[in-house]
Amino acid sequence: MTRSQKRKVFNFFMKLVGLLSLALALIVLLSLILDLAIRGGGRIDMDFFTSFPSRRAGQAGILSAWVGTLLVMLITAFLTILVGVSAALYLEEYSKQNHPMTKLIELNILNLSAMPSILYGLLALGIFVHYFKLGASLLTAGLTLSLLVLPIVIVSTREALRSLPSNLKEASFALGATRFQTLYYYQLPSAMGGIMTGVILALSRAIGETAPLITIGALTYIAFLPQSIMDPFTVLPIQLFNWLSRPQAEFHVNAAAAGLVLLTLTLALNLIAILIRIRVRKSIKW
Amino acid sequence: MVENSTKLQIKNLNFFYNTQQVLKNINLDISEKKVTALMGPSGCGKTTLLRCVNLMHELVEEAEALGEIVLQPQNINLLGLDVDPLWVRERVGMVFQKPNPFPKSLFENVAYGLRLRGMKNQTELSDRVEMALNQAGLWGEVSDRLQKSALALSGGQQQRLCIARALAVQPEILLLDEPTSALDPISTAHIEEQLSEIKKTVTVIMVTHNLHQAARCSDDTVFMLAGEMIEKGKSQKLFTNPQDKRTENYITGRFG
């Protein structure tokens, strides 16, 4: 074989390996969706969304779970945007770039994003539940999950700010803008797409988290809707887990149906993130 | 009014990046409502000198400017420690080498500086935007698409938009750093024509590599070399009868 023939064979081989592994991943995902749809799809109707969980599998629904998930996500989004974006702005625009303190913070953020989520649950149990006496409430859940996904938002916000051309920042300063005005009038609006993508990806991570919420003591059976952020709650993945751990097969059908809802929500969030990214990419023409 | 009153006096200006000295003892008077061209070989410090005037150098941590840049008639040393950079940049506008419009509409680009200063009244904003676009010679081409994105303009139009953006806040001095070096000859001609209009109200300092441009549209020309000011004079005089041998060499293309 000549050298170019060898290269061709090798290229072909690599392409094949790549395609096969891609196909494998897609097949696993598709069969998961299909499996859930076949087993749980028939269970999804209006009643499923408007009923509380029940001891009778046929009457049980996910009302408290999806309301809980929605509320926890809203609190998480609010806290994450507030703290995550401010932290990123500080690190990117106000901190001294090569200061040891800045380096330490950056290192910490990287470490945090690699920490197992259950440790966040333990941390929250100690600080929010016991020390601040917030209980196993919606607020505690929101605080815990936003801690968990803060690194994602901080990193993506910094990336978004950094990808803006620096000569436009100069243009803003040259017009007499302060640092804050430059952020407010130019950088934030221009980086909004990237920031929102990060926030949504963070939420799609948070929406499926179960371990830290179980750790802080979220209930698995709730037959009422929370009235304030200090009330106990449950969320979709916990409801799912609860049904799955029952021996009766009817409950497993419910679990599949709840899984389908959760998966749809996660995929929808990811889709939104992708759409935003495409739009942003189109609008950038420097 | 005095014909040749001085707008800016640069006195003993020395400039450093860390320990590297980029400007050496510059002494220079800029005449009011004239176009002063700064020329010299690449790296001689033209941009640096320009950026000192609106304190853009303060954004670079390792940069230090020593000396005085006195704005007249206020008689204020811009490099003084008690001077607010924002106050300076309100009076000294700047246009960069590469057109750099914001990813916003034409209108919002020109109105940017006005909004920073808290102008909210829509008619007032519109008037100022139109005035600035007229001064920059762009109004006729874009008056029907002010709400469209500035990024859809041609390079030459973008640069005139940037000039309009700087003029909208009615500065006393306009700094142009090689404003036409990224543009085609026709766009360049457009901007050069507009200079005579602009200098009716504003003092212009323009860096250029193009000797013809300096000769064509400036009143005074300053020649710099390796951080030093070699010669300053009326443009016609400097180009036809330079006093310094080095200026002559540069003009006749023997180096640079």
Ligand SMILES: Nc1ncnc2c1ncn2[C@@H]1O[C@H](COP(=O)(O)OP(=O)(O)OP(=O)(O)O)[C@@H](O)[C@H]1O
């Ligand atoms: N941010 C910076 N940090 C360190 N040194 C710098 C910086 N900016 C410029 N310099 C140095 O200062 C000197 C003068 O640069 P300047 O940009 O003022 O030259 P110039 O005359 O405008 O050149 P050109 O015609 O190529 O634009 C150069 O030696 C350059 O390397």
Ligand SMILES: [Mg+2]
């Ligand atoms: Mg330069």
